[in-house]
Amino acid sequence: MKKLIIIAIAAAIMIIPSLASAQTASGTLTVTATVTGSINLVFNSDAAGVVLTGAGTNAATLAFGNVSAFGALAAGVVRTTTATTFTVSSAVDVNVTKTNSASANYTLNAQLGAADATNTWQVGGVTVTNAAAATITATGAYAANSNFPVAITVPFTTASGTVISNTINYTATAN
Numbered sequence: 132m133k134k135l136i137i138i139a140i141a142a143a144i145m146i147i148p149s150l151a152s153a154q155t156a157s158g159t160l161t162v163t164a165t166v167t168g169s170i171n172l173v174f175n176s177d178a179a180g181v182v183l184t185g186a187g188t189n190a191a192t193l194a195f196g197n198v199s200a201f202g203a204l205a206a207g208v209v210r211t212t213t214a215t216t217f218t219v220s221s222a223v224d225v226n227v228t229k230t231n232s233a234s235a236n237y238t239l240n241a242q243l244g245a246a247d248a249t250n251t252w253q254v255g256g257v258t259v260t261n262a263a264a265a266t267i268t269a270t271g272a273y274a275a276n277s278n279f280p281v282a283i284t285v286p287f288t289t290a291s292g293t294v295i296s297n298t299i300n301y302t303a304t305a306n
Contacts, residue, residue, distance in 0.1 A: 168232030172225065172303045175276050180222030181207035193281055195219055198295075200287060220253075220282035227303045229273050234305035237271045239279070240264035244298030249289060254299060255279035264302065271303065 174191035176183045185191035196205040200217035204210055211218045227237050241254040243261040252259050255267045255278075267279055283295060 166231050168229065168234065168305065170227055170229045170232065170234070170237060170273075170303055170305050172227050172301060175224040175226055177207075177222035177224045177276070177278055179207065179278075180224075180280070181205060183223065193221060193223060195221065195283070195295075198283075198285070200285075216284050216286050218282050218284040220280045222278050222280050224276035225271075225279050225301065225303075226276050227271055227273055229305065232305055234273075236306050237273065237303045238269050238306060239267040239271050239277075240302045240304070241267050241279075242300050242302075244300055247295075247297055249286065250295060251284040252297065252299070253280075253282040253284075254301075259299060264300075267301075270306070 172189050173187055174183055174185070174189065176186045181193055181195065183191040183193055195208055198204065198208070198210075198217075198219045200210075200212050204219065207221050209220050211220075225239065227239070229237075241257070241259045242264040243252055243259055246261045254265070257265050257267050259265045268277070271277055281299065285295070
């Protein structure tokens with residue numbers, strides 16, 4: 132009787148491994164990508180100008196503070212006067228970088244976000260309005276802080292307490 136029990140146990144053990152075999156599946160994923168060139172524009176504070184809020188980004192703020200034809204101005208603000216107007220300006224660095232591009236340089240345009248019938252605005256010595264984008268440079272150098280001062284000319288007839296506010300929209304285009 133002992134022999135029969137052993138044979139039955141051995142037969143049961145032999146069946147278990149065949150029931151526990153692993154399940155598998157396979158597949159193939161094809162991956163494709165196309166590299167395209169790109170450029171990036173950021174504003175940086177210039178050592179000679181007003182410290183920008185949001186420097187190092189493409190959405191910075193230049194706050195001149197209180198401005199007038201005479202009297203103290205904030206650090207980094209430069210003023211000139213004529214017989215009827217005064218102009219305040221600050222150095223602002225624009226840094227355009229490129230990746231995966233054979234472009235030798237870029238064109239930089241600027242345009243006011245809204246009309247300003249009272250004051251005159253300039254970027255890099257070029258008058259900008261909201262009517263059309265103005266070319267600030269046609270051959271900007273990549274990966275360099277290019278100084279394009281921002282200036283506002285204010286008539287002496289502007290009332291004290293008047294707030295001057297606008298946006299300047301910059302566009303860099305690879306050449």
